[in-house]
Amino acid sequence: MTDTYGILGWPVEHSRSPVMQNAAFRATGVPGQYVRFAVPPERLADAVRGLTALGVAGANVTLPHKEAVLALLDDVTPEARALGAVNTLVRDGDRWCGHNTDAPGLARSLIEGGATLDGAEVLILGAGGAARAAVVGMAQHGARRVRIAARRGEQARTLVAQLQPVAGACVLEPCDANALQGPLSDTSLLVQATSATLEGAPDAQAFADNLPLHALPQSACVTDLVYSPLRTTVLQAAEERGLRTIDGTGMLVHQGALAFELWTGQPAPVTAMRDALWGSLQ
Numbered sequence: 077m078t079d080t081y082g083i084l085g086w087p088v089e090h091s092r093s094p095v096m097q098n099a100a101f102r103a104t105g106v107p108g109q110y111v112r113f114a115v116p117p118e119r120l121a122d123a124v125r126g127l128t129a130l131g132v133a134g135a136n137v138t139l140p141h142k143e144a145v146l147a148l149l150d151d152v153t154p155e156a157r158a159l160g161a162v163n164t165l166v167r168d169g170d171r172w173c174g175h176n177t178d179a180p181g182l183a184r185s186l187i188e189g190g191a192t193l194d195g196a197e198v199l200i201l202g203a204g205g206a207a208r209a210a211v212v213g214m215a216q217h218g219a220r221r222v223r224i225a226a227r228r229g230e231q232a233r234t235l236v237a238q239l240q241p242v243a244g245a246c247v248l249e250p251c252d253a254n255a256l257q258g259p260l261s262d263t264s265l266l267v268q269a270t271s272a273t274l275e276g277a278p279d280a281q282a283f284a285d286n287l288p289l290h291a292l293p294q295s296a297c298v299t300d301l302v303y304s305p306l307r308t309t310v311l312q313a314a315e316e317r318g319l320r321t322i323d324g325t326g327m328l329v330h331q332g333a334l335a336f337e338l339w340t341g342q343p344a345p346v347t348a349m350r351d352a353l354w355g356s357l358q
């Protein structure tokens with residue numbers, strides 16, 4: 077029998093998860109199909125209850141439900157609880173457990189791209205959901221220090237206060253977004269986690285131009301979590317400086333791969349998932 081999996085979001089038409097997960101089912105021969113569930117916020121509780129009744133075998137959760145879904149589940153992993161966000165639902169009989177594969181997915185993608193996380197000096201731009209996942213992912217993979225620079229300083233300070241308790245030995249610090257030259261000079265990994273570089277963002281070029289990337293050591297690595305466009309203004313500027321760059325598709329692929337592994341207990345066919353994603357982005 078073919079099991080049904082899906083993604084709950086609102087809107088959800090843009091989601092790349094179906095193309096990746098259906099490629100994974102095809103490549104492994106696991107009998108599954110993955111669909112979109114367009115769920116408005118006021119129907120989320122109904123939708124989660126409905127998953128059990130409909131026999132859905134596993135699910136992803138995307139915006140705007142990643143936080144609200146926590147209260148609707150039977151169990152939530154400590155990592156997802158620490159992040160305050162769930163992106164993967166794993167079924168055990170009639171019980172649902174919430175996981176978060178964004179943070180480990182980013183870590184896997186950076187390691188695959190050649191970044192060193194152990195002992196890293198990380199600087200994260202932004203203080204939204206993606207930045208939260210980046211903080212936790214980097215802290216849990218041995219970063220020595222993670223600094224957070226947000227255009228609204230209080231957002232960075234709040235993130236530090238909320239996440240330091242789960243960051244272990246990693247030191248979290250807020251950082252002035254208007255004075256990045258000093259901090260960048262001893263950064264080994266720069267993570268662009270704002271939406272400023274998204275396709276069509278009016279200030280995408282100005283955002284990159286204002287970053288003093290020349291201050292980064294030549295050995296530093298730069299990643300942009302935004303994957304549309306693939307080569308963001310920040311990645312272009314970093315490439316021009318000869319720095320190692322890693323685009324945002326790796327995080328997307330690996331968060332999906334980790335979800336596939338949680339649902340099926342099988343290693344995910346990462347190459348097939350990446351090829352399918354890239355094909356859909358051309």
Ligand code: NDP
Nearest residue numbers: 202203204205206207227269270271272301302324327328
């Ligand atoms: P949020 O809306 O939660 O946060 C966006 C952050 O960007 C906020 O801190 C916001 O600041 C900041 N920001 C927006 N515009 C600017 C600007 N011009 N200058 C400085 N800061 C700015 O979004 P997410 O954190 O969920 O996502 C951020 C990006 O990461 C998205 O574009 C998304 O596509 C990408 N992403 C990629 C993933 C992947 O798998 N590769 C996974 C998740 C996200 P303020 O609060 O002041 O507005």
